[in-house]
Amino acid sequence: MPQTLAQKLLARASGKASVHPGEIVTCKVDLAMMHDSGGPRRIAPLLAELGAKPWDPDKIVVITDHYLPAYDDESRNIIRIAQDWVKTAGVSRFHDNMGICHVVLPEQGHLKPGMFVVGGDSHSCTGGAFGAYVLGVGSTEMFGVVATGEIWVRVPQTILVDWQGRFGAAVSAKDAMLFLCGKLGLDGGDYQAVEYTGSAVSALSMQERMTLSNMTAEIGGQVGLVAPDDTTRAYLAAAGAGEIDTGQWHTDPGSALGAHHRFNAGDLPPQVAAPGSPTNTKGVGEYAGEKIDIAYIGACTGAKLDDLRMAAKVFKGRHAAPGVRLMVAPASRKDQKQAADEGTLDILIAAGAQILPNTCGVCAGYGEYRFAENEVIISSTARNFKGRMGADSAQVWLGSPYTVAASAIAGRITNPMDMIG
Amino acid sequence: MTEDGKRNPRTWVYGDNVTTDSLAPGAFMKLGIAEIARHCLESVEPSFASTVARGDFVVGLRNFGAGSSREQAPEALRHLGVAAVLAQSYGGIFYRNAINLGLPVLVCADTARIKASDHLEVDPVAGKVRITNSGVVLDCEPIPPHLMAMLNDGGLVPHLKKRFAAQRSEACAGGSAT
Structure with missing residues (x-):
């Protein structure tokens, strides 16, 4: 029987020759990744309560990103708990203040195609871009994984999302995902596996593929997969992950699918989602002219090196409009360094950007920076639910880094095609 | 009121896509569950947390618990004494989190028929929801x-x-x- 990529990954993790959708399997975990908010501060007390120890400290990665920079006693304590716990638990793969977990995990070479990974965050699906099954969970579930090395999964169907052709000059993976959110809705992924295929996806960089996988969370998918190829191989080799095997990690032709969506990348204009939900999406032209106070480029979704480059392409030689606050929080320290070395960061700073720490920042809404009453923001992040990034009355529009940059320059929501042609 | 003077369990009815951001608002996530729960659903219904009582039911339509993996979302409901959540579907991680925390979450295709004025009896084992004031019985998917x-x-x-x-x-x- 032909098998989907998701089925093959779960069959391997559960030690079976094959699995079928609907079957409940117990998977052995190759890697457990957690951050400071859902990680040690929540699981350490549970481990103590049960007198349990981590099943394999070498398979645990801890990355601090939510409560950084720590700004009060509570946040300092949360970070301290993480720093202390990795020592007592014997976890050596600890990345403290290096960037957002979903970006740091592959950049540090921890992910490989074929792996079964559990991540303590809903955007853990980002790692699916590498052909790994990366399942997002809450902290009690993560405690279960750390205590046993296992987790149950109901084998999902696969929803194929196929993009043929090439995306336009100022169109990105973010636009593809906002479009998909609008098309399918917040539950369109139905907690199934979503796999991105087609010539337009093959042509994307690794970080752009990560954006596809990342926003699978916004359509309610369980995992967002991309079959690994030479682009994956090159990225992972540079990250020090070593040689990888791509051979079997793809969906077999003729596999039974839950749904198959086909789109033409060349037809997609830049997309913008109106405040309240990433599903409030239309072509940027429909919303052009909306006045903004803040342009925010941040998060695992929208401030990776490639996202910063997109913004810089628009900002080059230009400045944010008077009165518009431009905030840029590069997703990882490594991406920020590369952006600095190559001149991308200079362009952003010259455009008026305030460079913020390499953390989840306003996107998580846990930290010091939150948007104020009635502020109007255009953001390269993933979610704009009421109250998430600040006051209930803050109005957060979502767009690609191109669109955020173009809108910052004009002071109004603007089609980036008008600026880079 | 029931015969022994106790308040009848109330039914709290919401729509599609009740988010984890509204169930456990980010600004309070650094604090303990008691403080987070005080702000549960305040962006949707400001009086919810102060009025909800032990044994009450929360009803949604599609995709209840959409969004983040923060398990303080179902934990806040449990802390406030919510006996069960009924919805047509759930955010996948929210559903797992709720069960992991011992909060019954039932998938019921007919939640649109439940009104805030209804009194419910819920049997999670049998997968039945009885609307006692109308006698209507709704079937849930078995857990x-x-x-x-x-x-x-x-x-x-x-x-x-x-x-x-x-x-x-x-x-x-x-x-x-x-």
């Missing part, structure tokens, strides 16, 4: 057996506690035999 076992134990932590205790006593029995 899979491995999750029902976890719910019966009170969630994943007591479930694993039981499993580890059984393993230890097995190991001890094995040890004494040799």
Whole structure:
């Protein structure tokens, strides 16, 4: 029987020759990744309560990103708990203040195609871009994984999302995902596996593929997969992950699918989602002219090196409009360094950007920076639910880094095609 | 009021896509569950947290618990005494989190028929919701057996506690035999 990529990954993790959708399997975990908010501060007390120890400290990665920079006693304590716990638990793969977990995990070479990974965050699906099954969970579930090395999964169907052709000059993976959110809705992924295929996806960089996988969370998918190829191989080799095997990690032709969506990348204009939900999406032209106070480029979704480059392409030689606050929080320290070395960061700073720490920042809404009453923001992040990034009355529009940059320059929501042609 | 003077359980009815951001607002996530729960659903219904009582039911339509993996979302409902959540579907992670924390979450295709003025009796084991004021009975999808076992134990932590205790006593029995 032909098998989907998701089925093959779960069959391997559960030690079976094959699995079928609907079957409940117990998977052995190759890697457990957690951050400071859902990680040690929540699981350490549970481990103590049960007198349990981590099943394999070498398979645990801890990355601090939510409560950084720590700004009060509570946040300092949360970070301290993480720093202390990795020592007592014997976890050596600890990345403290290096960037957002979903970006740091592959950049540090921890992910490989074929792996079964559990991540303590809903955007853990980002790692699916590498052909790994990366399942997002809450902290009690993560405690279960750390205590046993296992987790149950109901084998999902696969929803194929196929993009043929090439995306336009100022169109990105973010636009593809906002479009998909609008098309399918917040539950369109139905907690199934979503796999991105087609010539337009093959042509994307690794970080752009990560954006596809990342926003699978916004359509309610369980995992967002991309079959690994030479682009994956090159990225992972540079990250020090070593040689990888791509051979079997793809969906077999003729596999039974839950749904198959086909789109033409060349037809997609830049997309913008109106405040309240990433599903409030239309072509940027429909919303052009909306006045903004803040342009925010941040998060695992929208401030990776490639996202910063997109913004810089628009900002080059230009400045944010008077009165518009431009905030840029590069997703990882490594991406920020590369952006600095190559001149991308200079362009952003010259455009008026305030460079913020390499953390989840306003996107998580846990930290010091939150948007104020009635502020109007255009953001390269993933979610704009009421109250998430600040006051209930803050109005957060979502767009690609191109669109955020173009809108910052004009002071109004603007089609980036008008600026880079 | 019931005959013994207790308040009847109330039914709190919401729509599609109740988000984890509204159930456990980010600004309070650094604090303990009691403080987070005080702000549960305040962006949707400001009086919810101060009025909800032990035994009440929360009803949604599609995709209840959409968004983040923060398990403080179902934990806040449990802390406030919510007896069960009924919805047509759930955010996948929210659903797992709720069961892990011992909060019954039932998939019921007909939640649109439930009104805030209704009184409910919910049997998670049988998968039945009875609207006592109208006599209407709604069917829920059965909870899979491995999750029902976890719910019966009170969630994943007591479930694993039981499993580890059984393993230890097995190991001890094995040890004494040799």
